Amino acid sequence: MTTRTRFCLVLALVLFAGLAAGSVCVGAYPLSLGQIGQLLLGGLRDTMESRVFFTLRLPRTAMAVLAGLALGAAGGVYQTVFRNPLASPDLTGVAGGASFGAAAAIVLGAGSAGQIMGGAFACGLLSLGAVLGLVKAARADRTATYVLAGILVSALAEAGVMLLKTLADPEKELAAIEYWTMGSLAGMTLAKLAAAAPPVLAGLGLVLAFRRQAALLSLGDESARASGLEPGRWRGLLLGLTALMVAAVVSVAGGIAFVGLIAPHIAYGLLRRRGGVFLPLCALVGADLLLAADLLARSAGGGAELPLSIFTVLFAAPVLAGLILKGRGNPDAA
Amino acid sequence: MHLLKRMGALALAAALCLNLAACGAASSSAASSAAASSQAVASSAAASEAAGITLTDQAGRTVTLEQPAESIVSCYYISTYATIALGLKDKIVGLENKADTRALYALAAPELPQLTQVGTLKELNVEAVAALEPDLVIMPQKLIDNAQTLEDLGITVIIVNPETQEGLETMLTLIGEACGASDQAQALIDYNHTQLERAAEMTADLEKPSVCLLGNSSYLSVAPAAMYQNDLIEQAGGVNAAASIEEDYWADVSYETLLALAPEVLVIPSAASYTAEDVMKDPQLADLPAVQNGAVYTMPQGLDEWDSPTPSGILGVLWLTSVLHPEAYPFEEFTADAQAFYQTFYGFTPDSSLITK
Numbered sequence: 001m002t003t004r005t006r007f008c009l010v011l012a013l014v015l016f017a018g019l020a021a022g023s024v025c026v027g028a029y030p031l032s033l034g035q036i037g038q039l040l041l042g043g044l045r046d047t048m049e050s051r052v053f054f055t056l057r058l059p060r061t062a063m064a065v066l067a068g069l070a071l072g073a074a075g076g077v078y079q080t081v082f083r084n085p086l087a088s089p090d091l092t093g094v095a096g097g098a099s100f101g102a103a104a105a106i107v108l109g110a111g112s113a114g115q116i117m118g119g120a121f122a123c124g125l126l127s128l129g130a131v132l133g134l135v136k137a138a139r140a141d142r143t144a145t146y147v148l149a150g151i152l153v154s155a156l157a158e159a160g161v162m163l164l165k166t167l168a169d170p171e172k173e174l175a176a177i178e179y180w181t182m183g184s185l186a187g188m189t190l191a192k193l194a195a196a197a198p199p200v201l202a203g204l205g206l207v208l209a210f211r212r213q214a215a216l217l218s219l220g221d222e223s224a225r226a227s228g229l230e231p232g233r234w235r236g237l238l239l240g241l242t243a244l245m246v247a248a249v250v251s252v253a254g255g256i257a258f259v260g261l262i263a264p265h266i267a268y269g270l271l272r273r274r275g276g277v278f279l280p281l282c283a284l285v286g287a288d289l290l291l292a293a294d295l296l297a298r299s300a301g302g303g304a305e306l307p308l309s310i311f312t313v314l315f316a317a318p319v320l321a322g323l324i325l326k327g328r329g330n331p332d333a334a
Numbered sequence: 335m336h337l338l339k340r341m342g343a344l345a346l347a348a349a350l351c352l353n354l355a356a357c358g359a360a361s362s363s364a365a366s367s368a369a370a371s372s373q374a375v376a377s378s379a380a381a382s383e384a385a386g387i388t389l390t391d392q393a394g395r396t397v398t399l400e401q402p403a404e405s406i407v408s409c410y411y412i413s414t415y416a417t418i419a420l421g422l423k424d425k426i427v428g429l430e431n432k433a434d435t436r437a438l439y440a441l442a443a444p445e446l447p448q449l450t451q452v453g454t455l456k457e458l459n460v461e462a463v464a465a466l467e468p469d470l471v472i473m474p475q476k477l478i479d480n481a482q483t484l485e486d487l488g489i490t491v492i493i494v495n496p497e498t499q500e501g502l503e504t505m506l507t508l509i510g511e512a513c514g515a516s517d518q519a520q521a522l523i524d525y526n527h528t529q530l531e532r533a534a535e536m537t538a539d540l541e542k543p544s545v546c547l548l549g550n551s552s553y554l555s556v557a558p559a560a561m562y563q564n565d566l567i568e569q570a571g572g573v574n575a576a577a578s579i580e581e582d583y584w585a586d587v588s589y590e591t592l593l594a595l596a597p598e599v600l601v602i603p604s605a606a607s608y609t610a611e612d613v614m615k616d617p618q619l620a621d622l623p624a625v626q627n628g629a630v631y632t633m634p635q636g637l638d639e640w641d642s643p644t645p646s647g648i649l650g651v652l653w654l655t656s657v658l659h660p661e662a663y664p665f666e667e668f669t670a671d672a673q674a675f676y677q678t679f680y681g682f683t684p685d686s687s688l689i690t691k
Binding site for chain 2: 305
């Protein structure tokens, strides 16, 4: 491990520790640092403070971490496997499709987290399949084809969400869908965390375990075959795993924009390569971004909860602007 | 190849713009409502101009009618309710969409949902309005962009903005004057004032419980100080537990915030998509004082919208007064008052089984 790699990991981990500590300490319910210390040491049992801390505050922090890890890693996988820096759950239609699936489940009256997650997962996978199908039909494995196909599928999903909004009861479901499509962890509970954690953790664990295969795929199909990998199968497996993670996140936290796009760019900017610890670093950066966004979402609204995407888009803007300016005059730059 | 890369960059920029626009558009659905409440003064010039009526509507526009309107299109359920309450339902020729879902029409004017439905708060079907050739179109502030289009077609429009008690009363006065029903409008306004004073007297010396009025879409949304519902709570002898939240529309909150607000009473509006049982059974809310007291009340469903500034909104104040202070104002007494109200202003007596808490 080079000094640079070590520095990047330590930086991301220090930020992570700071933000996670902040996330556990800041909230609407008054809990002092002393009380939190007591709670963590097993004190204050069977009190309101204990229930708020263990069933609301900690699960929210944990879900912010999981969602950030999942979106960051998913973005890293997309950019590696698609061999282009514009691929992300937002632009490849998976997030849009998952949002549509979950919104459809809400409007059709499915209440349970499992049903909403099922809708999000099925539509997320369908969207990914549609994008890959379009790219295959175009016989053009190029950046612009993926991006255009992704925009097409995302736009269709967006149109579907608009249709659902029109059908939705304006006084009951509409506000919920609108708020929900912008992402929020305000309603997180221990039960929701328990529902979302297994698919996210399973997907994340496998994706990180297969990071060598992902890196091999990034060298092209011929190189992958030469190394003994069946590219189609591995691409399908990796993309399926990321779709599982993204769908699970979307089903409990709603649509969270751009974390999957910028986390890998930040990780790449730090590491300057897409091998080695690139994917774990993408995941960590994603977690940092989401913890920061959630801290702002719960504290910047004067008592009201703000949608997460307001902040993730604000974080993304300077990163993407920097990339555009960096690529000035260089047609091969992203 | 360069062209393709550029296309890629352009496509990314387009996606960014779309996303940003989507975020911006969805965030402030009702920020306009406060600004829209222009202090309209309805002034009749009937005395000076024989048979002519000049009004200033709630958007500050001057509107002239040669004579009281005989055919009306109402584009908002609150203004349609007002026309019924003012005895004008026979003059309605068209109304807002989804009228068939409103219980009050079925009870007070079952013929209205059969009429042409002309649009929603988001979208007005201007051609459908024009085809009805009404003497007067009553539309809410949110549809103001369509007013000039209709005026250009020679159709008279008044803009109303019933977002507050004051706005409601101004709207009643305006509709009354435009349609020759000023006496009925004044009677309804007087009833409102009398009952508000009565509620204030009944609760003057009583302890004021803290109340959260929950949103329709989720019980993780509450009415902050800037909303009509805040006044409703205060007029009923309560304190809004969510008054400190700096929002001007339904504020989304976390479980933690709701627990920190610690309301003693929770009120669920009539159109809520969840039930009191859902709230009572949510384990995250088990420590909430309102849940522990069993004080989670739902406004009557299948009758009217008492949590909004409708012509019957005063019944929301009286209902909550009775819920919060049953010793001062028994629920049976409220039920009788509500039945009398509907008989006087809407021409029917609701069954007492519809008046619940």
